[in-house]
Amino acid sequence: MGISCRIRIKGKLDESWSARLGALSVTTLASSELVETVLEGxxxxxxxxxxxxxxxxxxxxxxxxxxxxxxxxxxxxxGSAE
Structure with a gap:
C-alpha cells in the first residue's frame, strides 16, 4: 500500500513534470495574488x-x-486482498 498525498507548491509547474514526479497529477491554481501548483496522487x-x-x-x-x-x-x- 502506498501513500496518498497532496503537495502544494508556490509557483507554476508544467504538467509535463507528472511522469518525473511519480505520476502525480499536476494542477495549477492562480489568483490575482498567488500562483500555486497542487500535486496529488x-x-x-x-x-x-x-x-x-x-x-x-x-x-x-x-x-x-x-x-x-x-x-x-x-x-x-x-489493497489487502491482493
Missing part, C-alpha cells in the same frame, strides 16, 4: 515521496504544504 513509499520532494527542491520550488490523504476503507480492503 499515490507514491509507493516514503523513499519515493522524498524523491518527489528532492526534485521540487532541485527546481527551487517552495513547498507550501504536504498532506496525507486518508483512503476510504473499501480502498484499503481491496
Amino acid at each position: 499515490d507514491v509507493p513509499d516514503q523513499a519515493a515521496l522524498m524523491g518527489v520532494l528532492n526534485t521540487l527542491g532541485d527546481l527551487n520550488l517552495a513547498v507550501i504544504s504536504l498532506d496525507t490523504i486518508e483512503r476510504a476503507s473499501s480502498d484499503r480492503d481491496q
